[in-house]
Amino acid sequence: MAEASTELLTTADGRPLKEALAIAQSRAKRRAFLLVLPLLLFVLLTFLIPIGYMLKRSVEHDGFARSAPALVEWFEANPGFDYANPPEEAYAALVKDLTFMQTEKLTGLSGTRINYTVPGTISLFKAGARAAKDLQAPYKEALLAVDAEWARPALWRGMEAASSKFTTEFYKVGTDNKLGDNGWERGGDKDRIYLYLFFKTFLVSGIITVICLLLAFPVAHLLAVLPMSRSSLLMILVLLPFWTSLLVRTTSWIALLQEQGILNDLLVWLGVVGDDNRIAAMYNMTGTIVAMTHVLLPFMILPLYSVMRVIPPSYARAARSLGATSWTTFRRVYLPQTLPGIAAGSLLVFILAVGYYITPALVGGADGQLISNLISFHMTKSNWSLAAALAAMLLAAILLLYWLYDRLIGIDRLKLG
Amino acid sequence: MTSQNDAFVAFEHVQKSYDGVSLVVKDLNLSIGKGEFLTMLGPSGSGKTTCLMMLAGFETATHGEIRLDGKPINQVPPHKRGIGMVFQNYALFPHMTVGENLAFPLEVRGMGKDERETKVKRALDMVQMGNFINRRPAQLSGGQQQRIALARALVFDPKLVLMDEPLGALDKQLREHMQFEIKHLHETLGITVVYVTHDQGEALTMSDRVAVFNDGRIQQLAPPADLYERPENSFVAQFIGENNKLPGVIEELTGDKALVRLATGELIDATAVNAKEKGGKTLVSIRPERVEFKAEMMPEGAHMIDAEVREIIYMGDILRVVLRVAGADGFVMKMRNTLGQTRLDPGQKIKVGWHPQDARALDPM
Ligand SMILES: Nc1ncnc2c1ncn2[C@@H]1O[C@H](COP(=O)(O)OP(=O)(O)OP(=O)(O)O)[C@@H](O)[C@H]1O
Numbered sequence: 001m002a003e004a005s006t007e008l009l010t011t012a013d014g015r016p017l018k019e020a021l022a023i024a025q026s027r028a029k030r031r032a033f034l035l036v037l038p039l040l041l042f043v044l045l046t047f048l049i050p051i052g053y054m055l056k057r058s059v060e061h062d063g064f065a066r067s068a069p070a071l072v073e074w075f076e077a078n079p080g081f082d083y084a085n086p087p088e089e090a091y092a093a094l095v096k097d098l099t100f101m102q103t104e105k106l107t108g109l110s111g112t113r114i115n116y117t118v119p120g121t122i123s124l125f126k127a128g129a130r131a132a133k134d135l136q137a138p139y140k141e142a143l144l145a146v147d148a149e150w151a152r153p154a155l156w157r158g159m160e161a162a163s164s165k166f167t168t169e170f171y172k173v174g175t176d177n178k179l180g181d182n183g184w185e186r187g188g189d190k191d192r193i194y195l196y197l198f199f200k201t202f203l204v205s206g207i208i209t210v211i212c213l214l215l216a217f218p219v220a221h222l223l224a225v226l227p228m229s230r231s232s233l234l235m236i237l238v239l240l241p242f243w244t245s246l247l248v249r250t251t252s253w254i255a256l257l258q259e260q261g262i263l264n265d266l267l268v269w270l271g272v273v274g275d276d277n278r279i280a281a282m283y284n285m286t287g288t289i290v291a292m293t294h295v296l297l298p299f300m301i302l303p304l305y306s307v308m309r310v311i312p313p314s315y316a317r318a319a320r321s322l323g324a325t326s327w328t329t330f331r332r333v334y335l336p337q338t339l340p341g342i343a344a345g346s347l348l349v350f351i352l353a354v355g356y357y358i359t360p361a362l363v364g365g366a367d368g369q370l371i372s373n374l375i376s377f378h379m380t381k382s383n384w385s386l387a388a389a390l391a392a393m394l395l396a397a398i399l400l401l402y403w404l405y406d407r408l409i410g411i412d413r414l415k416l417g
Numbered sequence: 418m419t420s421q422n423d424a425f426v427a428f429e430h431v432q433k434s435y436d437g438v439s440l441v442v443k444d445l446n447l448s449i450g451k452g453e454f455l456t457m458l459g460p461s462g463s464g465k466t467t468c469l470m471m472l473a474g475f476e477t478a479t480h481g482e483i484r485l486d487g488k489p490i491n492q493v494p495p496h497k498r499g500i501g502m503v504f505q506n507y508a509l510f511p512h513m514t515v516g517e518n519l520a521f522p523l524e525v526r527g528m529g530k531d532e533r534e535t536k537v538k539r540a541l542d543m544v545q546m547g548n549f550i551n552r553r554p555a556q557l558s559g560g561q562q563q564r565i566a567l568a569r570a571l572v573f574d575p576k577l578v579l580m581d582e583p584l585g586a587l588d589k590q591l592r593e594h595m596q597f598e599i600k601h602l603h604e605t606l607g608i609t610v611v612y613v614t615h616d617q618g619e620a621l622t623m624s625d626r627v628a629v630f631n632d633g634r635i636q637q638l639a640p641p642a643d644l645y646e647r648p649e650n651s652f653v654a655q656f657i658g659e660n661n662k663l664p665g666v667i668e669e670l671t672g673d674k675a676l677v678r679l680a681t682g683e684l685i686d687a688t689a690v691n692a693k694e695k696g697g698k699t700l701v702s703i704r705p706e707r708v709e710f711k712a713e714m715m716p717e718g719a720h721m722i723d724a725e726v727r728e729i730i731y732m733g734d735i736l737r738v739v740l741r742v743a744g745a746d747g748f749v750m751k752m753r754n755t756l757g758q759t760r761l762d763p764g765q766k767i768k769v770g771w772h773p774q775d776a777r778a779l780d781p782m
């Protein structure tokens with residue numbers, strides 16, 4: 001027997017066994033691959049390519065590099081020039097490029113690029129480009145006569161950085177840094193909008209996750225222990241929100257909670273609050289939290305339910321028979337076994353909440369906006385690169401969270417339903 | 418046998434209904450003595466688990482009273498009853514190690530760490546699982562989990578331990594071994610055990626007394642030997658062990674001796690058990706190993722009837738002879754496979770008989 005295994009095994013018709021096996025398997029593999037191909041293409045087209053494109057946009061912008069060839073060349077030849085006092089040749093190149101931009105209609109594009117890091121430059125570029133073709137040497141005085149802003153060191157720093165196609169500047173802006181005359185610096189208090197909003201988004205998502213968990217736990221438990229007929233009815237109630245338009249649900253909350261809404265009317269009628277100080281529960285953070293909790297609740301209930309359903313009642317009975325009170329039984333035996341569900345539900349709700357856009361946009365007012373609303377704002381303003389950088393930061397944060405989850409709980413224990 | 422008053426566990430007129438329409442347990446009266454090993458045996462759905470759950474406190478009796486050590490426990494919550502319980506699926510907490518599982522009942526009783534450790538160790542040694550203290554239940558085999566479940570039910574020194582088909586998931590060999598161990602623990606610890614099983618062999622080998630359940634009632638409550646040899650009704654006779662049934666009518670009744678005329682006209686001897694009137698229908702039950710076919714083995718004057726050999730099944734230690742008796746196939750006789758044993762052949766005509774006390778005239782079902 002031992003010698004048989006060392007010599008080459010062949011099939012009945014004399015072909016080597018390995019080869020025959022490979023042929024047989026490759027056919028099966030090809031068939032399997034063809035079956036998943038449509039899905040693969042779909043995922044590629046709708047998911048990987050857009051995300052890849054977004055990540056690329058967040059580090060790439062050739063608006064200035066393309067429009068200012070002379071300056072690009074000059075910056076390359078003169079690294080580390082004096083930003084506070086650029087020489088005449090630099091101004092000559094700038095004027096040449098401004099003329100080029102005017103004829104090629106690239107002013108807006110390059111101005112927008114510089115505007116990311118040095119706000120207020122679009123109009124400066126437009127005016128400069130219009131005047132450029134009439135300017136005579138010495139160009140420095142001539143251009144400064146058009147607008148003294150052209151001497152700002154920050155502007156020269158910005159232009160030098162923008163002369164390369166690839167940049168990390170959008171991330172610097174996205175983390176509240178500012179390009180000043182002396183280089184990049186932390187923004188002042190009033191400029192710290194992005195990090196603050198990130199923080200606020202995570203905080204609000206955390207609050208929503210906790211509220212969802214507290215509300216979902218008893219519901220999921222009830223679903224798991226009720227007899228089939230009644231639990232399916234309850235399940236329909238849980239799923240009902242999925243079958244209703246998000247817009248309808250959100251506007252219902254507006255109708256309920258706004259200052260002239262049903263809840264306030266009721267409270268005023270009951271005399272709990274006065275007519276002149278109605279509770280403001282809409283168009284602020286409260287509104288965002290209430291409406292988003294409602295929207296995301298099923299995403300907490302379902303993973304919890306799927307975990308609770310398979311916990312046999314004999315565990316609780318065993319604990320009780322061993323002398324544990326019902327509270328101890330819950331805390332020591334039931335709760336630990338629901339942890340995978342809690343973790344899965346919390347992860348899901350938190351990630352969904354962090355990226356939620358529509359509900360805060362509708363009911364958040366000024367105070368209830370989250371980071372995704374700001375991303376959307378930059379997209380509408382065509383600040384694609386900044387929007388992409390902010391979105392990439394959000395993505396990174398979520399991946400970090402996912403990694404943490406995997407480390408602490410194990411992704412294979414994730415149960416979503 | 419214990420009387421109702423000094424019983425350790427007593428069910429009195431207990432009834433149970435889950436749906437308010439039908440009774441799952443009908444008028445249960447049962448008293449279990451201290452240190453007794455009582456088994457509830459019965460077909461699926463006969464209400465055994467329900468009785469156990471009522472005793473453990475997970476179901477409430479619809480009617481009647483359950484007493485533990487003289488005190489009514491209907492209102493006592495499960496965790497205050499101090500009853501150890503072993504479940505069919507073991508119910509070991511999957512997120513705790515073996516040691517933590519065993520320490521759990523001690524912890525909730527507020528026992529100190531040192532005492533806990535000694536007790537856990539002692540309980541594990543008792544089931545020969547001392548080396549497994551840091552394993553998780555998922556890392557144990559079925560038999561090992563079973564031992565841990567047993568140790569956990571015993572670690573807090575309960576006076577009463579309930580076991581609901583604890584060996585149901587084990588293979589035959591392991592089951593027999595565990596039966597022995599459970600019995601041994603019962604004897605050394607002096608605990609009272611209420612044991613539920615489907616398996617009559619298990620019930621007969623382990624118990625002091627067996628309560629045979631059917632249809633929510635105890636059909637017979639007796640020590641194993643009585644149950645096998647003196648079944649009180651057809652259900653018990655049929656449920657426990659193998660059994661030949663001959664339907665007939667009581668022809669003569671003198672004391673507890675009955676003469677039964679079978680449908681085909683033959684007369685046989687039997688002991689009247691619960692067929693008490695002359696002319697009444699009855700079902701005579703005879704164990705296969707008590708059937709004789711040699712006239713010299715029969716007592717004086719006992720009846721023998723004609724039989725035709727249909728089939729002989731060789732089973733090693735015994736030979737199963739399937740006969741046609743009184744116009745019906747399927748009458749079984751067991752012959753010891755000894756050296757000088759008479760050889761029978763299919764088609765052979767013989768006569769069979771039995772001692773009158775081995776044939777029991779029971780209710781006609
Ligand atoms: N929780 C329940 N709700 C409703 N009916 C039940 C419930 N538990 C048991 N029953 C019914 O009560 C009857 C007795 O059940 P029980 O579990 O006591 O039987 P058992 O003798 O333990 O059977 P098995 O040997 O199969 O375990 C069955 O007809 C069962 O359908």
Ligand SMILES: [Mg+2]
Binds near residue numbers: 465466467581
């Ligand atoms: Mg049962």
